[in-house]
Amino acid sequence: MKRWMALIPLLLLAILLGVSWSRLTSDNPAPASFASPERPAPDITLALLDGGEIRFDAGGEVVLINFFASWCTPCRAEHPILMQLREQGVNVVGVLYKDEAEAGRALLARDGDPFANVAIDQTGDAGLAFGISGVPETFMVDAKGRIVKSFRGPLDAARGKEFLDAYRAEVARGAG
Numbered sequence: 001m002k003r004w005m006a007l008i009p010l011l012l013l014a015i016l017l018g019v020s021w022s023r024l025t026s027d028n029p030a031p032a033s034f035a036s037p038e039r040p041a042p043d044i045t046l047a048l049l050d051g052g053e054i055r056f057d058a059g060g061e062v063v064l065i066n067f068f069a070s071w072c073t074p075c076r077a078e079h080p081i082l083m084q085l086r087e088q089g090v091n092v093v094g095v096l097y098k099d100e101a102e103a104g105r106a107l108l109a110r111d112g113d114p115f116a117n118v119a120i121d122q123t124g125d126a127g128l129a130f131g132i133s134g135v136p137e138t139f140m141v142d143a144k145g146r147i148v149k150s151f152r153g154p155l156d157a158a159r160g161k162e163f164l165d166a167y168r169a170e171v172a173r174g175a176g
Contacts, residue, residue, distance in 0.1 A: 038148055041065075041141045042129035046119035049101055054093065054119050056126075057145060062170045064092045064163060065139045066115070067132050070103035075136045078154035082114035085160060090167050094118040097127050097135050140166055143174040 043057045056065070066082060068075040086092050094115035096104040101120055108118070121127055130139060133152060140149040140163060149166050151159055 038146060041139070041145050041147050042126070044126050044129050046095070046121060046126055049096060049104055049118040049120055054117050056141070060143060061091060062143055062167060062174060063141050064090055064167065065095060065130070065141060066092060067095045067097045067121070067127055067130070067135045067137045069097050069099040069135050070107040071099065072135045074154040076107075076111070078136055078156070079111050079114065081155040081157065081160040083112050085164060085167075086114040086116075088164060090164060091116050095126055096120050097132075098122060098124050138163065140170065142170050 041056055043055075045053050045055045048054055064085065068078075082092055092115050094117070096118055098121065100122075104118065104120070108115075119126070127135075130137070130147075136154050138151050138155060139147050142148045148170065149163065151163070155163065
């Protein structure tokens with residue numbers, strides 16, 4: 001009987017590790033968590049790459065917000081997907097994260113510009129407000145100013161289609 005008692009802590013540790021692994025790798029975090037895809041978008045104002053400002057607030061229109069950087073290799077991998085989304089009418093706003101404006105301009109001149117606007121977040125404060133863990137990350141904000149879909153990491157063709165379908169559904173919902 002004493003041998004079984006020694007296994008109880010190991011069993012509890014295994015259960016804890018299993019639950020932790022499940023929560024960390026889940027695509028559907030709890031709605032109340034900071035990583036939840038459904039939450040109000042932060043009310044922040046950023047300078048635009050080409051002058052002026054943009055405000056992320058209560059919306060009015062559906063928009064995809066993509067955090068990227070010129071030094072980010074995965075961002076370059078997702079760039080063609082963002083170009084396709086823009087070509088299909090998706091309103092994509094880029095946020096140049098912890099990067100120099102000139103490096104961002106050079107990247108967009110070389111690889112093409114998929115963004116309707118590009119904001120600059122040199123300090124990373126906007127990234128913190130959105131809750132990013134790194135770049136690239138993409139958020140869809142509905143017309144009511146709520147983040148309704150998000151993805152951490154580079155978009156591939158399948159994720160790009162998910163965002164396109166979700167974008168079209170949100171636009172149709174707002175028009176109806």
